[in-house]
Amino acid sequence: MAKLKTFIPNQAGAGELRVAMVPLAAKRLAATGIELLVESRAGLAAGYDDDAYRNVGAQVVGNDGWGTADMVLVAAPPSIEQVVQMRGGAALAGLLAPHRNLQLIEALARQGVSAMSLEYLPRITRAQAMDALSSQANLAGYKAVILAAERCTKIFPLLMTAAGTLRPAEVFVIGAGVAGLQAIATARRLGAVVRAYDVRPAVKEQVQSVGAKFLELPLEIAGAQTAGGYARELTPEQQGRQRALVADAVAASDVVITTAAVPGKPAPKLIAAEAVARMQPGSVIVDLAAEAGGNCQLTEPGQTVVKHSVTIIGIMNVAATVPSHASQVYANNLANLLKLLVAADGSLKIDTTDEVIAAVLLCHGGQIVHPTLKELVTHA
Numbered sequence: 001m002a003k004l005k006t007f008i009p010n011q012a013g014a015g016e017l018r019v020a021m022v023p024l025a026a027k028r029l030a031a032t033g034i035e036l037l038v039e040s041r042a043g044l045a046a047g048y049d050d051d052a053y054r055n056v057g058a059q060v061v062g063n064d065g066w067g068t069a070d071m072v073l074v075a076a077p078p079s080i081e082q083v084v085q086m087r088g089g090a091a092l093a094g095l096l097a098p099h100r101n102l103q104l105i106e107a108l109a110r111q112g113v114s115a116m117s118l119e120y121l122p123r124i125t126r127a128q129a130m131d132a133l134s135s136q137a138n139l140a141g142y143k144a145v146i147l148a149a150e151r152c153t154k155i156f157p158l159l160m161t162a163a164g165t166l167r168p169a170e171v172f173v174i175g176a177g178v179a180g181l182q183a184i185a186t187a188r189r190l191g192a193v194v195r196a197y198d199v200r201p202a203v204k205e206q207v208q209s210v211g212a213k214f215l216e217l218p219l220e221i222a223g224a225q226t227a228g229g230y231a232r233e234l235t236p237e238q239q240g241r242q243r244a245l246v247a248d249a250v251a252a253s254d255v256v257i258t259t260a261a262v263p264g265k266p267a268p269k270l271i272a273a274e275a276v277a278r279m280q281p282g283s284v285i286v287d288l289a290a291e292a293g294g295n296c297q298l299t300e301p302g303q304t305v306v307k308h309s310v311t312i313i314g315i316m317n318v319a320a321t322v323p324s325h326a327s328q329v330y331a332n333n334l335a336n337l338l339k340l341l342v343a344a345d346g347s348l349k350i351d352t353t354d355e356v357i358a359a360v361l362l363c364h365g366g367q368i369v370h371p372t373l374k375e376l377v378t379h380a
C-alpha cells in the first residue's frame with residue numbers, strides 16, 4: 001500500500017522553537033498509512049533529537065522534503081520560497097495566521113497546494129482534539145503569569161512572618177477565554193488574589209470556578225457572544241466606555257494579564273495610557289494580544305518596555321517559549337487532523353463535504369476557497 005509522505009520541516013531558521021510532530025505522536029502515526037520524513041534537527045529546540053524520530057520509524061531528511069512530500073505539517077507559516085518547492089496537489093496544514101499572510105496564501109493557491117489553517121477550526125465537539133488555538137492558548141495563559149511573577153516587584157502569595165505581613169498580589173485578568181482561564185488558575189495557585197473581566201457574561205461562572213472574582217461592569221452589550229462562542233467586535237464608543245470602566249481595576253492591580261481577542265480583528269484597546277500611569281511603580285502588564293496589536297495602548301508588540309514605571313510585556317508566540325509541551329499538544333492536534341486526510345489506500349483525501357475540512361481549507365485546486373480570505377485578497 002502506498003503511504004502518505006508527510007514532511008516535518010525544521011523551522012528554527014524562522015525563529016520557531018516548536019515542531020509540528022513529536023516522536024510520541026509520530027509513533028502512533030506509523031501504525032496508519034503515513035510515512036514520516038523529518039528534516040534534520042527539526043525537533044531539537046523542543047527537546048527531540050534526530051535519533052528520537054528514527055527510533056519511531058521516521059526518516060531524517062534534508063530540506064528536500066518540501067518538494068517530495070504529499071503533506072507538510074508546520075509549526076509556523078512557511079516562507080514563499082519554501083511553498084514554491086511544493087508539488088501541485090500536495091497539502092499543508094498548521095497555524096498559518098492567514099489574515100496576516102495574504103501573499104503566502106496567494107502563493108499556496110498558485111502552487112496548487114491544498115492549505116489548511118487550524119485558526120478556522122469550528123468549535124464543535126468533534127474538532128476539539130484538533131483545536132490548536134486552544135492547546136497553545138492554554139500554555140500561553142500559564143506562561144504569562146510566570147513572566148509577570150518574574151518581573152513584578154512583589155511576590156504573589158500572602159506571607160505572614162516575624163518581619164511583618166506581606167499582602168498577596170492583586171492580579172487582574174482581562175479576557176477569560178482559554179488563555180485567561182489558565183492565567184487565573186495559575187495566578188491563584190501562586191497565591192494571588194485574582195479578578196477577571198470578559199465582555200461575554202457567559203464566562204462569569206467559569207471565572208468563579210477557577211477561583212477569581214468576576215468584575216461586573218455597568219456596560220450592557222447585546223449579543224456580545226457569537227454562535228461560535230467568540231466575542232463580537234465592539235464599536236469604538238463601546239470600547240471607549242469599556243476603557244474608562246476597567247481603568248480603576250487596572251490602577252488597583254499589581255499585575256494585569258490581557259488576552260482579549262476577536263478572531264480576525266485587531267485586538268480591542270482596553271487599557272489606556274492614563275490607566276497605566278495610575279498603576280503602582282513596579283507593576284506589570286502582560287499583553288497576550290500583542291500579536292493582534294495589543295490590548296494596552298502602550299504595548300509594543302514583540303518588546304518589553306517600561307512606561308510610567310510599569311513593565312509592559314508584549315511578547316508574541318508565547319506558547320513557543322515552552323516548546324516541548326507546546327509541540328507535544330500541537331502534534332496531537334495535527335495527528336488528529338491527519339486521520340481525516342488519509343484515504344484507506346494511503347492517498348491524500350481532501351473531503352470538502354466534511355464540516356471540519358471545509359472550515360479549515362484556505363486554498364484547493366489552485367483557488368483560494370475560504371470565503372473570508374477570498375474577500376480579503378480581493379480588497380487588498
Ligand code: NAD
Nearest residue numbers: 123124134175176177178198199200229231259260261268
Ligand atoms: P479568544 O482568544 O478569541 O478571546 C479571548 C477572550 O477575550 C474571549 O473570552 C473573549 O470573549 C474576550 N474578549 C474579546 N473582546 C473583549 C473585550 N472587548 N473586552 C473583554 N473581553 C473581550 O477566545 P478563546 O480563548 O479562543 O475562547 C472563546 C470561547 O470559546 C471560550 O469560551 C472557550 O471556552 C470556547 N471554546 C470552545 C471550544 C469548543 O470546542 N466548544 C473550544 C475552544 C474554546
